[in-house]
Amino acid sequence: MDDTQTFDGPKAPGAERSERVTAHSTDAGTKGLVGSDRVLAVLKELARHPDGVGLEELTRVIASPKPTVHRALQSLRRAGLADQDVRGRYLLGDEFLRMAFAHHEARPEHVRVRPVLEALAERFQETVHYAVLDGREVVYRAKVDPPTGAVRLTSTVGGRNPAHATGVGKLLLAHELTTLGEVEEWIGESILERRTPRTCCTAAELHQEFESVRERGYAVDDQENEAGVNCLALPLYATSATVPSGAVSVSALTYRTPLSSLIDAYDEIRSLLGPSGGPIR
Structure with a gap:
């Protein structure tokens, strides 16, 4: 199979x-990320957590300061690519899913x-x-x-x-x-x-x-x-x-x-x- x-x-x-x-862990290769690379690393990590992931865990996996990861999350949220549920956990946003499925189907x-x-x-x-x-x-x-x-x-x-x-x-x-x-x-x-x-x-x-x-x-x-x-x-x-x-x-x-x-x-x-x-x- x-x-x-x-x-x-x-x-x-x-x-x-x-x-x-x-499995594709993002633990490796994330150290030393800067700017847009860090934002993309956060986005990829969100894709691994359909039920959402907390800021503490994201900070650990991305290996960046919490304020930096939080800024990356806010940038993604403004673009509709990330969202935050009632528990405060982060997950992929509806706009990201819309674009991904539309692209795939086309x-x-x-x-x-x-x-x-x-x-x-x-x-x-x-x-x-x-x-x-x-x-x-x-x-x-x-x-x-x-x-x-x-x-x-x-x-x-x-x-x-x-x-x-x-x-x-x-x-x-x-x-x-x-x-x-x-x-x-x-x-x-x-x-x-x-x-x-x-x-x-x-x-x-x-x-x-x-x-x-x-x-x-x-x-x-x-x-x-x-x-x-x-x-x-x-x-x-x-x-x-x-x-x-x-x-x-x-x-x-x-x-x-x-x-x-x-x-x-x-x-x-x-x-x-x-x-x-x-x-x-």
């Missing part, structure tokens, strides 16, 4: 109750992708994601849950996961890293996180996997990101005829939809993607 978040409903046999979320790729995701979710009764590559991670731009069903993945638009451990990530990396040397350079001196015993973490493993992806036109996540969850990912050419704009994945609980069932349905999934789908060349 590509979006390792928790899922709602009864626990599946052999499946984990919850899935890991890639993106050309989102307009084109949404009907495809809805068709796939209805056909397979599983969660479908659209994700793009951002460095070493994938970012989920859209998600559609199945219309019915007791168990649904609670992944969120904007969530992130390590690219090497996900179907969408491996699909998009296979398009960019075509030689063993390129894979080795991409990894560099980093130690890739092994999410499960099945996660590919070495250059040799990933290179072999990428070659398979290019040959067959799709990528799989065989419980590599989370035990009990798998997915099939295909490229989507929403904005270019030659370079994938991102990847679409059908993500499923293994007890309910085995990976073999998703692979058997590859041709059908490919046809539902229409002209925007297709194997990597």
Whole structure:
């Protein structure tokens, strides 16, 4: 599965109750911030607290004097980008949310992708994601849950996961890293996180996997990101005829939809993607 978040409903046999979320702490890299950088750091921290956050905690995380953080908050409030609830806690403002959702809904790729995701979710009764590559991670731009069903993945638009451990990530990396040397350079001196015993973490493993992806036109996540969850990912050419704009994945609980069932349905999934789908060349 590509979006390792928790899922709602009864626990599946052999499946984990919850899935890991890639956390992004703002503790690192905030020291020494000045001016507008500090305001942006406060804004990003607010996004991590949908129930609001107090001034004391913001001051600690941003690592700046309380009066300075308070001034940043007041600037954001005047612009409608932050607000304060009855408890005195700060949270993102309605104007920020309006702009974010309006921008997201108006993106050309989102307009084109949404009907495809809805068709796939209805056909397979599983969660479908659209994700793009951002460095070493994938970012989920859209998600559609199945219309019915007791168990649904609670992944969120904007969530992130390590690219090497996900179907969408491996699909998009296979398009960019075509030689063993390129894979080795991409990894560099980093130690890739092994999410499960099945996660590919070495250059040799990933290179072999990428070659398979290019040959067959799709990528799989065989419980590599989370035990009990798998997915099939295909490229989507929403904005270019030659370079994938991102990847679409059908993500499923293994007890309910085995990976073999998703692979058997590859041709059908490919046809539902229409002209925007297709194997990597």
